[in-house]
Amino acid sequence: MFKRLFSFATVIFGVLLLTFLLIHLVPGDPVEVMLGESASTADRMALREDLGLNQPVIQQFGTYLSKLSHGDFGQSIHTKTPITEMIRMRYPATLKLAVLSLLIGLCVGIPLGIYAALKANRWQDLLVTLVSVRLSAMPAFWLGPMLMLIFAVWLGWLPVSGMESGASIILPALTLGFGLSAILTRMTRTSLLEVLNDDYIRTARAKGLAERTVILRHALRAALLPIITIVGLQMGSLLAGTVITETIFSWDGIGRLLVESIEKRDYPVTQACVLVVALSYVLVNLVTDMLYRFVDPRVKFAA
Amino acid sequence: MKKIAILILLFWVSAVLLGRAFGLHGNHIDLNAILATPGIQHWLGADDLGRDILARILTGVQVSFAVAIIVTLVTMITGVLIGLIAGFYGGKVDRILMQITDVFLAFPGILLAIAFAAVLGPGLINLMIALSITGWVSYARLTRGQALGLRNHQHVLAAESLGATVPRIIFRHILPLLASILMVEATYSLASVMIAEASLSFLGLGIQAPDASWGAMLRDGVRYMLVAPHYVLIVGLSLMSLILAINLGGDYLRDKLDVRTEK
Numbered sequence: 244m245f246k247r248l249f250s251f252a253t254v255i256f257g258v259l260l261l262t263f264l265l266i267h268l269v270p271g272d273p274v275e276v277m278l279g280e281s282a283s284t285a286d287r288m289a290l291r292e293d294l295g296l297n298q299p300v301i302q303q304f305g306t307y308l309s310k311l312s313h314g315d316f317g318q319s320i321h322t323k324t325p326i327t328e329m330i331r332m333r334y335p336a337t338l339k340l341a342v343l344s345l346l347i348g349l350c351v352g353i354p355l356g357i358y359a360a361l362k363a364n365r366w367q368d369l370l371v372t373l374v375s376v377r378l379s380a381m382p383a384f385w386l387g388p389m390l391m392l393i394f395a396v397w398l399g400w401l402p403v404s405g406m407e408s409g410a411s412i413i414l415p416a417l418t419l420g421f422g423l424s425a426i427l428t429r430m431t432r433t434s435l436l437e438v439l440n441d442d443y444i445r446t447a448r449a450k451g452l453a454e455r456t457v458i459l460r461h462a463l464r465a466a467l468l469p470i471i472t473i474v475g476l477q478m479g480s481l482l483a484g485t486v487i488t489e490t491i492f493s494w495d496g497i498g499r500l501l502v503e504s505i506e507k508r509d510y511p512v513t514q515a516c517v518l519v520v521a522l523s524y525v526l527v528n529l530v531t532d533m534l535y536r537f538v539d540p541r542v543k544f545a546a
Numbered sequence: 547m548k549k550i551a552i553l554i555l556l557f558w559v560s561a562v563l564l565g566r567a568f569g570l571h572g573n574h575i576d577l578n579a580i581l582a583t584p585g586i587q588h589w590l591g592a593d594d595l596g597r598d599i600l601a602r603i604l605t606g607v608q609v610s611f612a613v614a615i616i617v618t619l620v621t622m623i624t625g626v627l628i629g630l631i632a633g634f635y636g637g638k639v640d641r642i643l644m645q646i647t648d649v650f651l652a653f654p655g656i657l658l659a660i661a662f663a664a665v666l667g668p669g670l671i672n673l674m675i676a677l678s679i680t681g682w683v684s685y686a687r688l689t690r691g692q693a694l695g696l697r698n699h700q701h702v703l704a705a706e707s708l709g710a711t712v713p714r715i716i717f718r719h720i721l722p723l724l725a726s727i728l729m730v731e732a733t734y735s736l737a738s739v740m741i742a743e744a745s746l747s748f749l750g751l752g753i754q755a756p757d758a759s760w761g762a763m764l765r766d767g768v769r770y771m772l773v774a775p776h777y778v779l780i781v782g783l784s785l786m787s788l789i790l791a792i793n794l795g796g797d798y799l800r801d802k803l804d805v806r807t808e809k
Contacts, residue, residue, distance in 0.1 A: 250645075250648070253645055253648075254645075254648050254649055254652050255652075257645070257646070257648070257649030257652070258649060258652050258653070260649075261649060261650075261653075261658075262661075265661055265662075265665050266665065268662070268665045268666065269665045269666075269667075270666065270667065276667075377790060377793070380737070380789055380790070380793050381786060381789065382741045382744070382745060383745075384744065384745055384748045384761065384764060384765075385764070385782055385785055385786065387768075388764060388767065388768045388771070388778050388782060389778075389779075389782050391768070391771065392771060392775055392778060392779060392782075396771055396772060396775055397775070403771075403772075478654075479654030479655060480654060480655045481654075482654045482655070482657070483654040483655025483656055483657045484655065486657065486660060486749075487745055487748065487749065490748075490749060491768060501660070502749055505660075505664040505749075505751065506750065510664075510665065513661065513664055513665070517653070517657060517658075517660075517661045520653075520654065520657055521652055521653045521654065521657065521658075524652065524653070524654040525652050
């Protein structure tokens with residue numbers, strides 16, 4: 244348990260270090276890249292001072308960490324807005340999108356997986372498996388435009404992009420949720436099929452329980468365990484997917500903030516966005532890990 | 547399934563070769579054909595600057611394939627070396643190296659590649675650097691796991707007791723046994739590098755205008771979706787067919803070589 248937490252702590256430290264170093268990877272002088280060649284010497288000096296770039300690197304890292312511990316990400320070099328404020332404004336939109344996608348993934352993936360498992364090796368199963376295997380390989384920047392083309396342009400059912408109406412969230416959430424639902428379909432099918440051959444399922448059937456009860460109450464409960472891990476792992480690609488999906492659908496979340504900051508060469512904002520997304524992912528994984536150990540008594544904490 | 551994959555790949559290869567033979571040039575501008583729909587003049591239509599979409603798709607796929615092959619090679623060599631060292635030596639070396647891969651894995655998906663591409667600045671070389679810096683991790687993990695298992699096999703112990711040097715053991719006695727697993731992994735990573743390259747180009751961080759790239763074409767296609775829906779559709783279908791073919795090829799290799807890996 245403590246070993247586990249310790250390893251998470253080192254990972255977080257590594258993430259902080261790597262994100263901190265990002266700005267030092269800018270070829271040439273980062274201040275010049277950010278401000279452009281026409282900036283005055285005074286402006287450059289001021290920004291260099293602001294970002295602490297005139298201090299030794301170790302000291303810079305120390306300052307970076309101590310500021311972060313107070314929730315201070317610095318400020319945008321263009322608008323001078325505190326980055327913490329910008330992230331607080333944008334994060335809820337991303338969270339909303341991610342949670343809805345997760346729900347779509349679960350609500351589509353698990354029932355479809357059960358269906359495929361019950362029809363194992365018949366054409367329904369083969370069709371579901373084929374579609375979920377092949378389409379889950381397609382990236383968000385492909386699926387997003389295709390969904391937009393079909394549902395917004397051709398059928399005109401949903402808004403193309405933006406955040407004005409409540410329906411705006413549907414297409415981006417589908418784009419993100421699709422891959423997850425495909426993976427969950429496969430996982431549910433496989434793990435349900437494994438469980439269905441177990442003795443206790445035969446016992447349940449022999450007791451004369453309805454097939455529905457056997458599947459939903461007995462089999463699914465055991466089969467759902469590996470799914471928790473998959474959901475945790477998939478949250479990663481979900482979070483990374485938000486960067487592209489939010490850009491496609493003009494969804495004002497943290498992913499779009501990241502892309503905008505890159506376009507404006509506002510590196511402190513870029514750094515902060517990368518850090519926030521990565522830390523969210525690490526946290527989700529920690530929670531998944533805990534949850535898994537909590538739900539499945541067979542997994543020992545010491546293992 | 548195998549036949550479908552081969553057919554699709556053959557189609558793309560011959561299309562590229564024919565395009566070259568007929569001197570199709572992706573940057574030729576025809577101002578009368580701006581956002582033209584498919585027709586005799588432009589088989590697949592033209593983009594927002596009046597450039598032939600077919601020609602741009604065929605030049606784009608060459609760049610993207612070249613990037614995929616180079617990045618796959620670089621990441622495979624680095625990743626495999628690191629994995630072999632971690633798996634062979636074990637102990638402290640292994641712990642430190644795996645801790646580093648853990649940090650890289652803590653960044654979800656292509657986020658780290660986006661970050662690197664952002665600070666390095668756009669462009670083909672920087673794109674490849676960004677994808678290479680982040681891509682070696684999966685190879686390192688895979689190789690390390692396998693090498694750890696092979697480390698105590700009798701033939702390795704025998705070679706060791708006969709006084710074989712470490713590089714000899716690693717390259718002659720361990721690496722050859724990993725060849726098939728790595729080949730399958732490399733096929734899948736070709737597809738995923740192509741996707742990553744297109745994602746970065748989609749965000750404007752990869753291949754730069756006027757060079758053609760599928761990612762950038764998709765982005766332009768989205769921009770002109772309302773007036774010229776064929777643009778985004780054609781690029782989208784091309785991308786789908788190619789990714790599908792490569793993944794089918796990977797599945798075929800995996801079954802054929804009977805490799806079981808956990809993804």
